[in-house]
Amino acid sequence: MRQFLVANLIRLSKSVEMHANGEAVTAKNVDLSNCDREQVQFSGAIQPHGCMLVIELTSLRILQASANCADLLGISFEKPGEKTLADVIPTRVEAVVSRLSTENLDNGPVHLASLKAQDTRASRPFHLFGHRCGGAMILEFEVLPDEDGWPMLDLYSDLRATMARLHAAPTLQSFFDFAVAQIRRFTGFERVMAYKFQEDGSGHVIAESIADGFQSYLGLHYPASDIPAPARRLFALSWLRHLPNADYEPIPLVPELSPHTGAPVDLSYASLRSVSVMYTGYLKNMGVKASMVMPLMKNGALWGLLACNHESAPRHVPFEIRMASEFLAHMISLTMSSKEDAESSDYRSHMKEVLERLMRALHGNPDIHAALCASPDANIRHYIDAGGAALITEGQITKFGETPSDEQLRELAIWLAGRDELVVANDRLAEHLPDAAPYVEIAAGVLAVRLSKRRPDFVMWFRPEQAHTVQWAGDPAKPVHIDESDGSVRLSPRMSFAIWKESVKGRSKPWITCEIEAAADLRWGIVDVILARAEETELVNRKLREVNRELDSFAYVASHDLKEPLRGINHLATFVQRKQGDPDQHIETILKLTRRMDDLIESLLQYSRTGRVDLMLEDVDLGALVDEALQMLTKRVAESGVVIRRSVKLPIVKADRVRLREVLVNLISNAIKYNDKGERWIEIGIEREKPVTLYVRDNGIGVDQKNHAKIFKIFRRLHGRDEFGGGTGAGLTIARKTIERHGGRIWLTSTPGAGSTFFFTLQEEERPPS
């Protein structure tokens, strides 16, 4: 009775599973007619704790039988089709046949009958299971295990209590800790482990319950190859795989091939199916004598395994306890999915909260580094689970936790910028960027979001090499039962762990989808704020331009109007001087001052004109323009005896010809003026092609670094009024305004006493030097 209760519960839980997946388990993944599978299920042999008959569906004639039938069932089969099921279980055949017609036998073995000793010719009890494969029926007669040594359980109430506690487990870890402990209590196995598979097929032990004195495998990682794809597919097919004795002798089916199809029978679902020698070898290397494995499924895919091992002796688990375990595994699968989703949704909502705080900080603080890095509760460091994080903008770096050095970060940023992706998630950086190899221990993986199109500005998170972060809790030096004679030594926990470590060298824990999405969300947030700020700046700039224009027109009108009375003073003073006949010191001074004032007003007029008048852009041959400028300075060049050196070939640029010539005239005349050497020279040439950078170099007096900014300010001179031929101090200011209106930049390098070089560009540069 109890066993039917459990069987019904299992059916119920399976239908829940179907519902949860939104896809019927029976659809294509449990299609027994499809025998085109891997080799393991075509082994044509079974384990010896039972025997097997393959019978014809309608006639019940026996087509194939395992070679141990004579021993176990007390009947032998010489020729296919010669005997029927009635010859094997004469008294129960009708009851079994009626169940065959009512049960759905396509989803794997169904318990058809508990046969008593008197029901068989060998006078021993069996559990009889049956399922369909193609046109045939596979019947499995499983012998009953010893009665002794099984935990006393009231399965129904025990299961109910267990389920309630599993549901209440607060975390996924506590859930699994309890689940493995309960399965061990139900089955009495010495070791019960929960494995979880990773995306690359490797897996690790996430929970374990062991008998006293056993070595723990908790935390053990093993490579994907330890459970090959065909084995994984088979695990996903049936809810329980039991191997009572790993050291068994396989029993062949006779005849080997189906008389109907001429091919081996597909034993994928048969619970007695002989398992792969790889698997028994693995178990033997681990010192395991009996095992039971149940898959953990999530959304129709294999998520992990519940593995039970017995090391002291073979262990044949009774059918009822297997049913209870299977039911539990079902429920664990279902509950685990929602628990895991809940855990990742906790992580997601954490990231959402931090993102909101980061955005608020960013809106309130124009300094992006202060906004994203300064406060403990709004900080990129806590946004995504990583070993370290860094923010790089315009060459400025803020770091947290374990990160590469500033120099390495800059190189990494340049490499990332070259990849043309806005979000980069990489868990094996050194494979793509060999320069990253020295720092795999802190940044084997990087998640990066790009903040600027033109500059290598990034937010980055780093994860260390996984092999460094995972240590197997077990003692790797302690030998486990390894048989080195057959070369299968590779399949042992210790070696598996070593192989796994080897296979994940240079790799970090992978970045998961919600982390990559969160990184992208942060990027959008930052870019939005930067754009909004750029718009504000543009608005302010526009206003500034208007004000500047007004100032320029004011300066123009004012200087223009000032010229009028100045001219009057000048005429008057000249008139008085002429009338007096004798030169008068005071009048001389008035005249000199009016000339100086006139110069100043003229400079102011020229400056304001530079701001007001639109540029007339055209293709300008720089070589010809330098010639023109030198032409205009012929007299000064000749008088000073300066030697002019210049590049033969200068490029063509887009510029306002007249304005640019003014700039050249100013730079060259300054280079002539501010020189006290006996042999003076000036060199004119191109420093860089892109963007075109022209320079005018001299061997003059030079400019002290502290005055570099000053000399571009209007009316600022570094010398006495009459030294070096005088001047108003407006030339470089006007030159700078002209250059900036072209979109370029003017600057100088100089060694005081040895000379100066003035450079200028006419368009925006890719990356202004920081």
Ligand code: ADP
């Ligand atoms: P001005 O030549 O009329 O004084 P500028 O604006 O052209 O005005 O130059 C500003 C100041 O910068 C000059 O007074 C001079 O002190 C300094 N200066 C300009 N060019 C040179 C140069 N080639 N070498 C040294 N000093 C220079």
